[in-house]
Amino acid sequence: MDPGAAPPQELRRPGAVPPPRGLGARRLPGSVRHRPGTPRHDGGPHWLPEDTVPLEPPADRATWTDIRYRQRGEVGFLSFSFPGGAMSTDQCRRLLAAYRRALTRPTSVLVLGGARDFFSNGIHLNVIEASADPAGESWANLNAMNDLVEAVVRTTDRLVVAALGGNAAAGGVMLALAADQVWCRTGSVLNPHYRRMGLYGSEYWTYTLPRRVGAGTAARLTTEALPVSAAAAARIGLVDRLVPVPAREFTGEVEHMAAALAEDPDLTERIAARAAARQADEARRPLGEYRRDELARMRAIFFDPRAPYHCLRSAFVRKQPSGSANPLATGGAR
DSSP states (O other), X not given: OOTTSOOOGGXXXXXXXXXXXXXXXXXXXXXXXXXXXXXXXXXXXXXXXXXXXXXXXXXXXXXXXXXXXXXXXXXXXXXXXXXXXXXXXXXXXXXXXXXXXXXTSOOSEEEEOOSSSOSBOSBOHHHHHHSSOHHHHHHHHHHHHHHHHHHHHTOOSSEEEEEESSOEETHXXXXXXXXXXXXXXXXXXXXXXOGGGTOOOOTTHHHHXXXXXXXXXXXXXXXXXXXXXXXXXXXXTSOSEEEOSOGGGXXXXXXXXXXHHHTOTTHHHHHHHHHHHHHHHHHHSOHHHHHHHHHHHHHHHHTOTTSHHHHHHHHHHTTOOOOOSOTTOOSSOO
């Protein structure tokens, strides 16, 4: 293939990794790329034209897409795979649209997650750093992530399973905790905190994390800001089921587990209990209040040019030492 030629149709997908532009050229997943002199209109990298692909491609069509839906009986599988695990504003919105589409299908169990590698690492710091307005893009990205998490939390007509075939961090962990059950491959590592990026955090963590592990453990996890192994996550209630298989066998094993869950004779009662619990939680404190309070803290950080977040983000993206003398300062976060 001519390095300067237009990419083949199979690569023209939102988020597709572009072909090399010369011998030896490489691009790391999630890395920022910008052609000098190219104007930016949306704050995102510019490299390839995009082409749409159906959410459910025909079985005989071999093509790549970062979001895909398939159904096996009573079980729907909404898979997503974003390079590096980070999710930009656009990716969050497209995944939310796909999720809403999946909810229109007649299933009793809906499984979210990819086959391997990362589940999600939350907002896309590289895209934010490349933006002409990093504070504004941070805000847009976080709100898009919150919209996605909220949709999962509010789903009460079926059981939602988050299947973690790989690592998750920050808002990506909270996306998983929005589901009714979390299934995690034993080799995965979770980072359920934000402080090392100088952030208080959002994605409804103040609701979902204490709900699972208790207020004391939630405070410890978010304050200590340490990684948690899959086994440790299961012990403290962060994860419901461990999946002890190699990465290549994870998808097949999850399919078997989901099929068994769909055949559970008590599934209808479990779904009803889930709906009742969500209604009771809403009566105690509306979900919107968690979002309002979290976003108020985050907005203050994003739009403060002196906040450590900006130096930490830039250093992270450029793989440089931390630019902050106080990296765990989050504007009053615990």
